[in-house]
Amino acid sequence: MEASTSSAAVARQTWEIENNIPMDTPSGDSDAIFEYDDAAQSAILQQKPWTRDPHYFKNVKISALALLKMVVHARSGGTIEIMGLMQGKTDGETIIIMDAFALPVEGTETRVNAQADAYEYMVQYSQTNKQVGRLENVVGWYHSHPGYGCWLSGIDVSTQMLNQTYQEPFLAVVIDPTRTVSAGKVEIGAFRTYPQGHKPPDEPPSEYQTIPLNKIEDFGVHYKQYYSLDITYFKSTLDSHLLDLLWNKYWVNTLSSSPLLGNRDYVAGQVADLAEKLEQAESQLAHSGRMGGFFMPVQRKKEEESQLAKISRDSSKITVEQLHGLMSQVIKDTLFNSVTPATTALGLSLDMSGPEPMVET
Amino acid sequence: MSSSSGLTFKLHPLVIVNISDHYTRIKAQQSGSAPRPLPPAPRVYGCVLGVQTGRTVEIFNSFELHYDATKNVLDRAFLESKQEQYKKVFPKYDVLGWYSTGSDIQDSDMLIHKALTDINESPVYLLLNPTINHAQKDLPISIFESELHVIEGVPSLIFVNASYTIETVEAERISVDHVAHIKPSDGSSAATQLAAHLTGMHSAIKMLNSRIRVLHHHLVSIQKGEVPYEHSLLRQVSSLVRRLPAIDSSRFQDDFVMEYNDTLLMTYLATITKCSSTMNELVDKFNTAYDKQNRRPGHSTFI
Numbered sequence: 001m002e003a004s005t006s007s008a009a010v011a012r013q014t015w016e017i018e019n020n021i022p023m024d025t026p027s028g029d030s031d032a033i034f035e036y037d038d039a040a041q042s043a044i045l046q047q048k049p050w051t052r053d054p055h056y057f058k059n060v061k062i063s064a065l066a067l068l069k070m071v072v073h074a075r076s077g078g079t080i081e082i083m084g085l086m087q088g089k090t091d092g093e094t095i096i097i098m099d100a101f102a103l104p105v106e107g108t109e110t111r112v113n114a115q116a117d118a119y120e121y122m123v124q125y126s127q128t129n130k131q132v133g134r135l136e137n138v139v140g141w142y143h144s145h146p147g148y149g150c151w152l153s154g155i156d157v158s159t160q161m162l163n164q165t166y167q168e169p170f171l172a173v174v175i176d177p178t179r180t181v182s183a184g185k186v187e188i189g190a191f192r193t194y195p196q197g198h199k200p201p202d203e204p205p206s207e208y209q210t211i212p213l214n215k216i217e218d219f220g221v222h223y224k225q226y227y228s229l230d231i232t233y234f235k236s237t238l239d240s241h242l243l244d245l246l247w248n249k250y251w252v253n254t255l256s257s258s259p260l261l262g263n264r265d266y267v268a269g270q271v272a273d274l275a276e277k278l279e280q281a282e283s284q285l286a287h288s289g290r291m292g293g294f295f296m297p298v299q300r301k302k303e304e305e306s307q308l309a310k311i312s313r314d315s316s317k318i319t320v321e322q323l324h325g326l327m328s329q330v331i332k333d334t335l336f337n338s339v340t341p342a343t344t345a346l347g348l349s350l351d352m353s354g355p356e357p358m359v360e361t
Numbered sequence: 362m363s364s365s366s367g368l369t370f371k372l373h374p375l376v377i378v379n380i381s382d383h384y385t386r387i388k389a390q391q392s393g394s395a396p397r398p399l400p401p402a403p404r405v406y407g408c409v410l411g412v413q414t415g416r417t418v419e420i421f422n423s424f425e426l427h428y429d430a431t432k433n434v435l436d437r438a439f440l441e442s443k444q445e446q447y448k449k450v451f452p453k454y455d456v457l458g459w460y461s462t463g464s465d466i467q468d469s470d471m472l473i474h475k476a477l478t479d480i481n482e483s484p485v486y487l488l489l490n491p492t493i494n495h496a497q498k499d500l501p502i503s504i505f506e507s508e509l510h511v512i513e514g515v516p517s518l519i520f521v522n523a524s525y526t527i528e529t530v531e532a533e534r535i536s537v538d539h540v541a542h543i544k545p546s547d548g549s550s551a552a553t554q555l556a557a558h559l560t561g562m563h564s565a566i567k568m569l570n571s572r573i574r575v576l577h578h579h580l581v582s583i584q585k586g587e588v589p590y591e592h593s594l595l596r597q598v599s600s601l602v603r604r605l606p607a608i609d610s611s612r613f614q615d616d617f618v619m620e621y622n623d624t625l626l627m628t629y630l631a632t633i634t635k636c637s638s639t640m641n642e643l644v645d646k647f648n649t650a651y652d653k654q655n656r657r658p659g660h661s662t663f664i
Contacts, residue, residue, distance in 0.1 A: 034385050034389035035389045035390060063382070065378050065379060065381075065382040067536055067540060068374070068536050068540070072532060072533055072536075073450075075531075075532035121446065128439060128442060128443055128446070129425075131436075133383070133386050133387050134386065134425075135390070177532050180535055181535065183554070184535060184554075184557070184561075185539065185557070186535060233539070235540055237493065238385055239540075240541075242377055242500070242501075243540065243541035246527065246541070248498060248499070250529055250537070251564065251568040252565075253527070253529045254538075254561055254565040255565045255566065257531055259531070271627070285641065306641070308637070308638040312634045312635040312638040315630065315631040315634045316631050319627050319631040320554065320555075322628075323628065326624045327559075331562060335566070335569075336605060336606065336607040337607055337608060337609065
């Protein structure tokens with residue numbers, strides 16, 4: 001028992017060093033982030049440093065609690081988009097998210113009506129929260145894009161631009177719960193829009209993600225109007241301690257999770273979407289290949305990878321996720337199914353050194 | 362003494378993180394303004410929400426309560442407005458009980474417990490011990506139920522300990538994992554993703570292995586006679602061993618092989634797509650390279 005926890009700690013430290021993650025300052029200080037200084041926050045609100053630079057905020061720090069709440073809420077919505085608000089404060093160029101709460105409205109196209117209802121709920125919730133020590137103000141909103149990636153749609157962009165005019169500082173966060181479960185890592189993005197007419201400097205496109213065909217137009221039209229911020233997470237010392245201990249209990253869930261079963265619909269949808277994209281690409285390439293063969297190479301020099309390359313990347317990604325799921329299934333099968341009654345007698349007396357399969361067939 | 366009501370309790374990690382955050386927040390706010398040495402850690406109170414189906418009580422979420430410790434008064438209006446708010450967003454969850462922090466049960470706790478009985482006839486009480494004790498391997502959380510016991514001829518309500526299990530939804534597990542172990546968030550390359558996934562499986566299996574080793578060690582010492590013979594334990598171990606193989610039917614094998622084949626098919630398709638994309642690029646490059654030779658009219662196609 002001791003060996004496993006200390007080797008896990010060693011592995012984590014090695015990983016942290018390799019990836020240049022700043023080590024948390026020892027216990028007393030890391031909890032300082034939870035203190036709320038009302039005077040300092042009001043002073044910042046008076047100064048409004050963000051009005052001078054549209055690209056002012058560059059980082060986001062999300063607390064463990066906020067992340068957990070948002071992901072659970074997003075997943076509970078299933079295929080329906082959900083939304084909620086986030087509370088926190090600012091710290092120089094970083095927006096710190098301490099907490100999040102869900103709003104009793106579903107993401108629909110007619111967002112304007114929802115805002116009025118949500119506003120009432122928000123005011124009431126903030127008031128009750130202040131009584132129990134949650135002193136932070138609302139600094140952003142989050143919503144989910146189940147299955148189609150983390151980016152801002154046209155309506156999202158206009159909502160956010162409105163927010164950034166009247167409720168600064170404000171942040172938009174998008175979560176994709178379906179892809180989270182499928183990929184095994186949290187799909188989340190934090191964005192801020194540029195003011196109307198602002199020409200952003202030519203930044204390299206952020207981490208590539210697949211967008212389904214029916215949404216790709218919406219994505220393409222607006223992607224230059226906002227930029228994404230880097231996200232880091234933090235947790236309190238008590239949180240870390242509890243989460244470490246929690247591992248002792250939920251390793252069972254890790255083993256028993258089967259992503260393949262849960263994500264069948266999503267995977268099927270992705271494959272179908274890829275098929276459609278392939279058809280589109282085929283017609284496009286066939287058309288341009290023959291007569292434009294001479295002109296194309298010149299134009300395409302500065303363009304991003306061709307349609308077909310993008311599709312092959314998407315297909316690799318979805319296949320890799322599927323393979324991961326299958327690997328888990330095979331491991332579990334070897335572990336638990338490869339025992340036959342004849343070998344159980346031997347099972348107990350086997351030498352159990354190291355992480356070898358426990359029973360040999 | 363342990364609970365005899367036969368209810369099984371399931372706890373979600375979100376509740377644990379909620380309570381921990383509530384406590385840290387209050388502590389930080391108090392210590393931020395108070396002079397050193399710090400005042401003793403405050404107790405925080407809240408309600409737990411969840412679903413009770415039959416004999417299983419599953420605790421999903423929680424929210425804070427306003428409790429005046431000096432006057433021992435629970436703010437009812439606050440509780441009700443919070444309850445209403447949470448009902449709007451999570452209509453399926455009911456108030457199942459309450460929580461507080463501290464190292465042990467106190468007498469005042471029973472008063473709060475009784476106050477909540479009008480919302481839920483048999484509320485649960487969740488106690489979290491926020492003192493960080495690194496030697497401790499178990500979660501410092503205990504769940505108590507209230508039971509009517511006759512003590513010295515007087516029937517009274519006392520708290521009895523109940524056991525619980527941790528339950529997670531897949532998304533919850535991934536985000537807890539993400540925050541706890543700081544998994545690589547930009548693992549865009551397939552290699553890092555694979556490594557992360559397999560490391561997770563490996564750690565889980567290592568835990569399983571170590572637990573089984575403990576059992577094995579115990580059994581060996583029973584065999585040697587060092588530890589007294591315990592029938593119930595042996596019965597449990599024997600039933601555990603007899604559970605393997607976990608599933609051994611032909612239908613499972615068929616389904617398993619089919620899923621395996623589906624995945625192989627996907628891999629095949631993906632490889633073909635990649636292949637055709639590479640071919641396409643090759644042809645394009647070839648065309649570009651040999652372009653000049655094609656400009657002259659009447660010239661036959663290149664080869």
